[in-house]
Amino acid sequence: MRFEGTDSFVATEDLKVAVNAAVALQRPLLIKGEPGTGKTVLAQEIAKALGKPLISWHVKSTTKAQQGLYEYDAVSRLRDSQLGDARVHDISNYIVKGKLWEAFEAEAAPVLLIDEIDKADIEFPNDLLLELDRMEFYVYETRQVVKARQRPIIVITSNNEKELPDAFLRRCFFHYIKFPDRETMQRIVDVHYPGLSHLLLHEALTSFFELRELPGLKKRPSTSEFLDWLKLLLAEDIGPELLRERNAAKLIPPLHGALLKNEQDVHLFERIAFLARRG
Structure with a gap:
C-alpha cells in the first residue's frame, strides 16, 4: 500500500x-x-x-x-x-x-x-x-x-x-x-473551489502572498485562513477589480479579519496606509 x-x-x-x-x-x-x-x-x-x-x-x-x-x-x-x-x-x-x-x-x-x-x-x-x-x-x-x-x-x-x-x-x-508555494496553493484552491474565476484567484493569491511577505507581521495567515478568505470573497461577491486596487485607502484587503488575527498586524497595515498617504 x-x-x-x-x-x-x-x-x-x-x-x-x-x-x-x-x-x-x-x-x-x-x-x-x-x-x-x-x-x-x-x-x-x-x-x-x-x-x-x-x-x-x-x-x-x-x-x-x-x-x-x-x-x-x-x-x-x-x-x-x-x-x-x-x-x-x-x-x-x-x-x-x-x-x-x-x-x-x-x-x-x-x-x-x-x-x-x-x-x-x-x-x-x-x-x-x-x-x-x-x-x-x-x-x-x-x-x-x-x-x-x-x-x-x-x-x-x-x-x-x-x-x-x-x-x-x-x-x-x-x-x-513547508508552506505551499503559489503553484501548490493554486492546486489546493482548485480542489476546494473548482469553479473559481481565474482572475479572482490570481488577484487573491497576489494579495495573500504580498501580505505574508510583509516585514514585521506577527502571525502570517495560513492555508486554511486563505481558503476561509476565498469563501468570504465568494459569499460577498467581491470581484478581482477590488483586490487589484493598490491605493493608500485600500491597503488592507477586504474582509481582512479572516487573514489578520491580532491587533498588532492590523495596526501595522494602518501605519503603512498612513505613511503611504503622507507620501
Missing part, C-alpha cells in the same frame, strides 16, 4: 515520500509545520487513501500519557461497592480503555493520530517510548499484557511549541510541511 494523496487533499511529492517511508519503516510519522498547513487533515487522508479506520487522540495541556493506554476508575468502583453492586468483584469493569489500547485491539490496522503532542508536559513523549517501540503495555490492575494485533500507522503532529526529547525523535520519521 502506498499513499499517493486523495481527490480532496493535495500531497506534494516530498510528503508522499515521507508517509510511505514511515509506513515501510514501521515508525511513527512526526509532522511539523505552520498551523493551518494540513497536519491533522493528513492523518484523515492517509486513512481514507489506504482504506483504514482512523483513531484520533487530541492532546491537551492536561493530557497524560497513561490516558492513552487506560485509566482505572476507582471512584466508580467505590460508589458501586457502597451500593452493593456485584460488578465490583471484577476490576476489569472499571478499566477505561484509551486510544492506544483501542488501536492495538482493532481488527484491521488503523491510522492512529496523536494530535499536537507538544501541548502536553515535556515528559509526555518519553512516557510513550516503550509502548510505541514494543507495541504493547502492561495493565497492573488486571495483570494482563495488551499487545497490538497489527502495528498501526501512527501520525504525530506538533506545532513546535515545545522541543521534543531526542530519545523520542530517534524513534520517529520526521517531515516538515
